Amino acid sequence: MRPISVLVIVVAVVIAITVVYYVRRWQLKEQYSILWLGLAALMVVTAALPNLVEWFAARLDVIYAPSVLFFLALSFVAVMLFHYSLEISRLSDQNRDLAQEVGLLRAHIEESSAKRDG
Amino acid sequence: MVARTSDVLVVVPVHNEASSIADVLRELRALTPSYDVVVVNDGSTDTTAEVARANGIQVIDLCFNVGIGGAVQTGFKYALERGYQIVVQLDGDGQHLAEEIGTLIEPVRSGHCEMSIGSRFLPGSAEYDGSAVRRFATKALSVFCGALSGQQITDATSGFRAYGARALRYLASYYPADYPEPEAIVLLSRRNLPICEVPVRMRLRQGGQSSIRGARTLYYMTKVTLSLLLAAFKEGPTRQIT
16 A cells, blocks of 8 residues: 555544544534545545546546546535535524524513513 | 504614714604604614613614614514514614604505605705715616616615515515615515605714725625625515515
């Protein structure tokens, strides 16, 4: 096995361990852990079976086989980023709704206590 | 819950308007005493909320700044909870005149439209002396808004508006976050909720500064144009708002 393959596998294992570590500490949602574990698995597969990448590149008529890896990696990053944009939009909507709800409730409470005292 | 004393609620969204809010509220009290008023304090860092409370006005405090859209929408939700039939949106910076509220409400009250916009650019509106760039920007946006909503719009960015019950029910759930005024026109027209404009006079700002100035105008124009185009395609509620 080529040194680069060993390196990729080591990095993949580190990613997997990190993910499991944070899930155990309740700091990473399982939903995201699946994505990252999937990435780690994919890295191991491509490192262990370099012929797979060559075969895939040939299918796609790609001359320089590793560029297939770059393409896949960039696609992965793009999908992740878009997913985060969606998530941020959802969270900011919820955040706004919460601020409104808290404001309305506070107004409510102020009114009722003013009525009670008055 | 405090009982409504009117079926009209005036919503005053404010963000750091301590210098103008007292006058605005005094004018409302003097000129439209029969309407209920609520101030939505959008995370002000000055004494705006205290001044409003000292004037005996109900204040809704948002715990951080959510932007003008979110602030106005809070007013819609408040109105909906309490069964108001008409909501008037009037800025806290003193631009909008309380004495014009009657004119603004009239077409909503008569069922002629669901959103009535106080326009600075109709025949009968008083002279408006904003900068040339601003005038042009407002005009261009209005034409664009008009094209998307299939009717003539002269003042798409005016935040002096009255809303009927159906528009309220829709906007309480769907209201754009920033620069909502032009987008609301397109959204409502897509839901077949009629819109009209009435000529009003406005004052120059008493305090504060427009959030849109200088190089931001270009950014604002681009962003609004894009969101208007997208608004035309946005999904609405699956059932008709009645």
